[in-house]
Amino acid sequence: xxxxxxxxxxxxxxxxxxxxxxxxxxxxxxxxxxxxxxxxxxxxxxxxxxxxxxxxxxxxxxxxxxxxxxxxxxxxxxxxxxxxxxxxxxxxxxxxxxxxxxxxxxxxxxxxxxxxxxxxxxxxxxxxxxxxxxxxxxxxxxxxxxxxxxxxxxxxxxxxxxxxxxxxxxxxxxxxxxxxxxxxxxxxxxxxxxxxxxxxxxxxxxxxxxxxxxxxxxxxxxxxxxxxxxxxxxxxxxxxxxxxxxxxxxxxxxxxxxxxxxxxxxxxxxxxxxxxxxxxxxxxxxxxxxxxxxxxxxxxxxxxxxxxxxxxxxxxxxxxxxxxxxxxxxxxxxxxxxxxxxxxx
Amino acid sequence: xxxxxxxxxxxxxxxxxxxxxxxxxxxxxxxxxxxxxxxxxxxxxxxxxxxxxxxxxxxxxxxxxxxxxxxxxxxxxxxxxxxxxxxxxxxxxxxxxxxxxxxxxxxxxxxxxxxxxxxxxxxxxxxxxxxxxxxxxxxxxxxxxxxxxxxxxxxxxxxxxxxxxxxxxxxxxxxxxxxxxxxxxxxxxxxxxxxxxxxxxxxxxxxxxxxxxxxxxxxxxxxxxxxxxxxxxxxxxxxxxxxxxxxxxxxxxxxxxxxxxxxxxxxxxxxxxxxxxxxxxxxxxxxxxxxxxxxxxxxxxxxxxxxxxxxxxxxxxxxxxxxxxxxxxxxxxxxxxxxxxxxxx
Numbered sequence: 001x002x003x004x005x006x007x008x009x010x011x012x013x014x015x016x017x018x019x020x021x022x023x024x025x026x027x028x029x030x031x032x033x034x035x036x037x038x039x040x041x042x043x044x045x046x047x048x049x050x051x052x053x054x055x056x057x058x059x060x061x062x063x064x065x066x067x068x069x070x071x072x073x074x075x076x077x078x079x080x081x082x083x084x085x086x087x088x089x090x091x092x093x094x095x096x097x098x099x100x101x102x103x104x105x106x107x108x109x110x111x112x113x114x115x116x117x118x119x120x121x122x123x124x125x126x127x128x129x130x131x132x133x134x135x136x137x138x139x140x141x142x143x144x145x146x147x148x149x150x151x152x153x154x155x156x157x158x159x160x161x162x163x164x165x166x167x168x169x170x171x172x173x174x175x176x177x178x179x180x181x182x183x184x185x186x187x188x189x190x191x192x193x194x195x196x197x198x199x200x201x202x203x204x205x206x207x208x209x210x211x212x213x214x215x216x217x218x219x220x221x222x223x224x225x226x227x228x229x230x231x232x233x234x235x236x237x238x239x240x241x242x243x244x245x246x247x248x249x250x251x252x253x254x255x256x257x258x259x260x261x262x263x264x265x266x267x268x269x270x271x272x273x274x275x276x277x278x279x280x281x282x283x284x285x286x287x288x289x290x291x292x293x294x295x296x297x298x299x300x301x302x303x304x305x306x307x308x309x310x311x312x313x314x315x316x317x318x319x320x321x322x323x324x325x326x327x328x329x330x331x332x333x334x335x336x337x338x339x340x341x342x343x344x345x
Numbered sequence: 346x347x348x349x350x351x352x353x354x355x356x357x358x359x360x361x362x363x364x365x366x367x368x369x370x371x372x373x374x375x376x377x378x379x380x381x382x383x384x385x386x387x388x389x390x391x392x393x394x395x396x397x398x399x400x401x402x403x404x405x406x407x408x409x410x411x412x413x414x415x416x417x418x419x420x421x422x423x424x425x426x427x428x429x430x431x432x433x434x435x436x437x438x439x440x441x442x443x444x445x446x447x448x449x450x451x452x453x454x455x456x457x458x459x460x461x462x463x464x465x466x467x468x469x470x471x472x473x474x475x476x477x478x479x480x481x482x483x484x485x486x487x488x489x490x491x492x493x494x495x496x497x498x499x500x501x502x503x504x505x506x507x508x509x510x511x512x513x514x515x516x517x518x519x520x521x522x523x524x525x526x527x528x529x530x531x532x533x534x535x536x537x538x539x540x541x542x543x544x545x546x547x548x549x550x551x552x553x554x555x556x557x558x559x560x561x562x563x564x565x566x567x568x569x570x571x572x573x574x575x576x577x578x579x580x581x582x583x584x585x586x587x588x589x590x591x592x593x594x595x596x597x598x599x600x601x602x603x604x605x606x607x608x609x610x611x612x613x614x615x616x617x618x619x620x621x622x623x624x625x626x627x628x629x630x631x632x633x634x635x636x637x638x639x640x641x642x643x644x645x646x647x648x649x650x651x652x653x654x655x656x657x658x659x660x661x662x663x664x665x666x667x668x669x670x671x672x673x674x675x676x677x678x679x680x681x682x683x684x685x686x687x688x689x690x
Contacts, residue, residue: 055558055561095557095558096554096555096557096558098558099558157532158532158533158534159532159534161525161528161557162557162561164521164560164561164565164570165521165524165525165528165557165560166525166528176509176510179510180506180510180511183506183510183511187502187503187504187605188503188605188606188609189503189504189601189602189604189605209441210441212440212441212506212507212510213400213440213441213443213444215509215510216400216507216509217400220509225509256534257534259534260532260533260534261533264533
C-alpha cells in the first residue's frame with residue numbers, strides 16, 4: 001500500500017483562540033524559511049535561516065537553527081515574551097516516521113511552543129498550495145516528488161526517492177544525462193550534440209572527457225550536477241536533438257508521478273496541480289509534453305499557481321478549520337508580503 | 346577525437362636482457378595484485394595489497410602500497426637485493442594524463458626500479474587479455490568501460506565515466522535500477538515486480554520505501570549499491586518481467602560500448618573481445634542479447650577468454666617484443682599459477 005499512514009495529522013491543534021501566534025517553517029537543503037501568523041490570519045513576521053534538511057544536517061544543528069528562527073520571528077513581530085500556540089516544522093528529509101518522531105521530541109524538549117508538529121516539507125507545500133483543499137503538487141528541484149490529498153484527507157506520494165534511487169525528470173537527472181550525452185558523443189556511442197562544446201567551454205577543457213576527474217572531485221554534490229540542467233534546456237531551445245530528447249524524457253517522467261497519483265486522488269482522475277521547484281522555470285518547454293502524457297492517460301489535470309508557500313502551509317496544518325476571516329486576511333497579508341519577498345517554492 | 350594520444354606507450358623498455366626482472370601491478374578499488382616475471386618469461390612471484398584506485402586513495406597511500414608490494418614480490422622471488430628492470434603500475438583512476446604523470450613521477454622518486462610506467466588498469470587488462478595482440482576488452486564490474494587496440498597499436502575507449510556519469514549496464518546501474526523499480530512498484534508508477542518483496546526481505550523492512558533512508562545512510566558507496574545487481578539477475582532468471590527488462594537494457598548498453606569501438610578497431614568490424622568483471626558471472630543471461638545487438642550493427646565479435654590477467658598485461662607493456670620462448674614460458678607459468686590463484690579479472 002502506498003498510502004502514508006503517518007501524514008494524516010490527526011493531532012491538529014484544537015480550537016483556535018484570539019491573540020495566539022502560529023509559526024510555520026519550511027526547511028530545505030539550501031535554506032529554511034519561516035513565518036509568524038496571528039490568530040486573525042495576519043502575517044506578522046517572515047524570516048530565514050540556513051538549511052535544515054534532515055539527511056544532510058546533524059540534529060543539534062537543525063534544532064538550533066529552528067529555535068533561532070523562532071526567536072527572530074517573535075522579535076520581529078514584537079512578541080518576544082509570548083509562547084506561540086504552535087511551531088510546525090516541515091523539513092526536507094522527514095519523509096518517514098522515525099525522523100519525524102525524533103525532531104518532534106527534540107523540539108518539544110526546547111519548549112519553544114505550546115504545540116510542536118514535525119512533518120515533511122512536501123506536506124507543508126501541499127497544504128500551502130491549495131490552502132488545505134484536495135489537490136496535488138509536483139516538486140522538481142534537484143530531485144522530484146509528487147504529493148497529493150484526496151477529499152477524504154488521505155495523503156499519497158510518488159517519487160521523492162533521492163538522487164541515487166529516483167529524482168526522475170528533475171535537475172540532477174537532467175544535468176547528469178546532459179553530461180553523459182556529451183561523453184557518449186565523444187566516445188562514439190551517442191549522437192552529436194552541442195552540449196559537448198558547451199560543456200567543454202564551461203569546464204575550460206579542450207575535450208569533454210578531461211572534465212570527468214574534475215566532476216568527481218568538485219562536482220559530485222547533487223546540487224552542483226543539477227546546475228547543468230540549464231545547459232540542457234538551453235541546448236534544447238536551440239534545437240539540439242539530443243538535448244530535446246533529454247527534456248522530452250524528463251517531461252514524461254515528471255508526468256508519470258501525477259499519473260500514478262491521479263486515480264488515488266479522484267475517481268475521474270480530475271485534479272488541480274501546482275508545479276513547484278526550480279525546474280519549472282522551464283515550464284514552457286516541459287508542460288506541453290506533460291499535458292500530452294496526461295491526456296493519453298485520461299487524466300484531467302488543471303495546473304494552478306500555488307496559493308501560499310510551504311511555511312504558510314505549515315501554519316495551516318496547525319489550524320483545524322480556519323475561519324473565512326482568517327483566510328481572507330491571510331490572502332491579503334500574503335499578497336502584501338509577496339511584493340517584497342519572492343515565493344520560495 | 347576519441348583517440349587516446351597518451352596510451353601508446355612509445356617509451357617501452359629497450360632490449361631485454363637476461364636475468365632481469367619485471368614487476369606488473371593491477372591496482373583496483375578493492376585490492377591490488379602484482380607479479381614478478383623474469384626475462385625468461387617465468388612468473389617468480391605473485392602478491393596482493395590494498396586498493397590503489399587513484400580517485401579513492403591519497404597519493405602517499407598508493408605509493409606506499411606499491412612499494413610494499415614490490416618489496417614483498419622481490420622477497421618471495423628471492424631477489425631482495427636486485428633492482429627490477431621495470432615496475433609497471435596499471436591503476437584504476439589513471440584514465441587521464443595528469444594523474445598518470447603524477448604517479449610516474451612519485452614512483453620514480455622512490456627509485457624502486459630502473460624504469461617506471463604508470464598506465465590505466467584498462468590498458469594493462471587489454472594487454473594481458475590478448476598478449477598484446479589487437480582486440481578489445483569490455484569490463485563490467487561496479488562500472489563499465491570498453492578498451493580496444495587496432496593493428497596500428499592505436500588505443501580507443503568507450504565508457505568508463507564512473508558511477509555518476511556512466512557505468513551503463515554494469516553493477517551500480519543494474520542494482521540502482523532494481524531498487525528504483527521496486528520503489529516505482531510501491532508508489533504506483535511501475536509494474537509489479539518480485540524485486541519489491543525480495544528487497545523488503547533483504548532490508549528487513551515491512552515496505553520497501555522504509556529502506557530508503559537506510560540506503561542513503563549505509564548504502565551509498567558504489568560497491569554496496571552494485572551488490573543489488575544479483576537480485577535483479579535472480580529475479581530475471583525467475584521470469585520477472587521488470588527484472589528481465591533491466592537485464593535486457595543492461596545487455597544493450599554493454600553491447601553499445603563495443604559497437605562504438607568496432608569501426609575504429611577494424612574496417613570490417615571484426616574483432617576479438619574478452620569480457621572481464623563480476624557482471625559477466627551472469628554472462629549466460631547477457632551474452633545472447635549482446636550478440637543480437639552486434640549482429641544488428643554488423644559487428645563480427647569473437648568472444649574469447651582473456652589469456653593473462655592485468656598484472657601480467659602490465660609486464661607485457663614493459664616488453665618491446667617478447668620472444669617466442671618468453672611467451673611460451675609465460676603461458677606455461679601462468680597456467681601453473683592459475684591452479685592455485687583465481688584470475689583477478
